[in-house]
Amino acid sequence: MPDNSLTPLLIEVNGLTKKVTDSSGELTILHDVHFTVPSGATLALVGASGSGKSTLLGLLAGLDIPSSGHVLIDGVDLYALDEDGRAAIRKSTLGFVFQSFQLLPHLSAVENVMLPLELRADPDARQKSEHMLSRVGLSQRLHHYPKFMSGGEQQRVALARAFVTHPKLLLADEPTGSLDAATGEAVIDLMFELNRELGSTLVLVTHDPVIAARCARTLTIAAGRVVIDSLQHRPASTSPVPAVAKAGLPVVLMTTCPVGSAITVPEPFNTTTDMNFVANFFAAANLSS
Ligand SMILES: Nc1ncnc2c1ncn2[C@@H]1O[C@H](COP(=O)(O)OP(=O)(O)OP(=O)(O)O)[C@@H](O)[C@H]1O
Numbered sequence: 001m002p003d004n005s006l007t008p009l010l011i012e013v014n015g016l017t018k019k020v021t022d023s024s025g026e027l028t029i030l031h032d033v034h035f036t037v038p039s040g041a042t043l044a045l046v047g048a049s050g051s052g053k054s055t056l057l058g059l060l061a062g063l064d065i066p067s068s069g070h071v072l073i074d075g076v077d078l079y080a081l082d083e084d085g086r087a088a089i090r091k092s093t094l095g096f097v098f099q100s101f102q103l104l105p106h107l108s109a110v111e112n113v114m115l116p117l118e119l120r121a122d123p124d125a126r127q128k129s130e131h132m133l134s135r136v137g138l139s140q141r142l143h144h145y146p147k148f149m150s151g152g153e154q155q156r157v158a159l160a161r162a163f164v165t166h167p168k169l170l171l172a173d174e175p176t177g178s179l180d181a182a183t184g185e186a187v188i189d190l191m192f193e194l195n196r197e198l199g200s201t202l203v204l205v206t207h208d209p210v211i212a213a214r215c216a217r218t219l220t221i222a223a224g225r226v227v228i229d230s231l232q233h234r235p236a237s238t239s240p241v242p243a244v245a246k247a248g249l250p251v252v253l254m255t256t257c258p259v260g261s262a263i264t265v266p267e268p269f270n271t272t273t274d275m276n277f278v279a280n281f282f283a284a285a286n287l288s289s
């Protein structure tokens with residue numbers, strides 16, 4: 001096992017708890033989650049549908065507000081910042097692949113991918129975007145709008161948009177959920193290439209045990225708790241381990257979740273249907289300004 005003790009920590013999660021209140025009362029989605037991720041690491045988040053994986057990933061990206069606890073990215077406490085501050089961290093550091101893609105419908109494939117580069121005033125935005133789209137096998141779809149693309153094609157555009165800035169941290173929520181086996185493997189290869197070539201840290205939510213096995217470490221989430229940390233070979237949380245996790249049920253459910261079902265599952269963010277949300281991902285300022 002590599003000694004990461006001298007590697008700087010890119011992610012530090014302390015006591016992270018997320019509660020929501022709806023008509024049926026209060027629901028705790030994440031309970032007192034703790035873990036750290038060294039720079040350059042690869043981490044899979046696995047667990048049954050509804051266990052809290054997307055909620056956790058959104059909190060790592062500063063896209064949601066925790067009820068308590070802290071997320072530090074590169075030593076910066078995300079939730080000590082205001083929304084503009086978190087947007088600035090996302091813009092400089094993060095690539096994020098949404099479970100539901102979140103492509104802007106009025107932009108073509110290449111324009112969607114150019115978005116984060118244009119926000120950085122990159123003069124080579126178009127050329128880099130075309131190159132990244134060709135790496136995900138979409139060089140023939142550059143000018144298609146999302147509604148004229150298949151689910152798998154939209155997912156690859158979303159991946160290209162997340163990759164194109166060569167982010168220090170890539171957070172991907174079921175990045176191959178809509179792809180056939182061969183395309184999914186090519187996309188995962190691309191992610192691991194980024195990890196090796198650029199030292200990008202990868203955090204992947206996946207229901208696919210083969211993808212999880214390619215990551216150096218796996219955290220298993222059950223009912224909002226990290227119940228197994230593959231590096232520790234023991235329950236990871238100080239909180240009680242639910243019986244469901246002890247019985248290994250998340251692993252069973254994980255492998256039986258149908259491909260594409262993720263798209264219909266409610267997202268943890270309240271604003272996913274608001275296209276301003278995508279703009280706000282990178283910058284609180286109006287994109288058109
Ligand atoms: N804003 C919200 N209001 C109420 N419940 C929510 C909210 N956001 C998430 N949940 C609930 O929290 C739980 C965890 O949701 P989350 O989307 O994080 O699960 P997940 O592990 O990503 O599941 P999947 O594998 O199906 O994508 C689910 O039961 C979900 O319905």
Ligand SMILES: [Mg+2]
Pocket residue numbers: 053054055099173262265
């Ligand atoms: Mg999810």
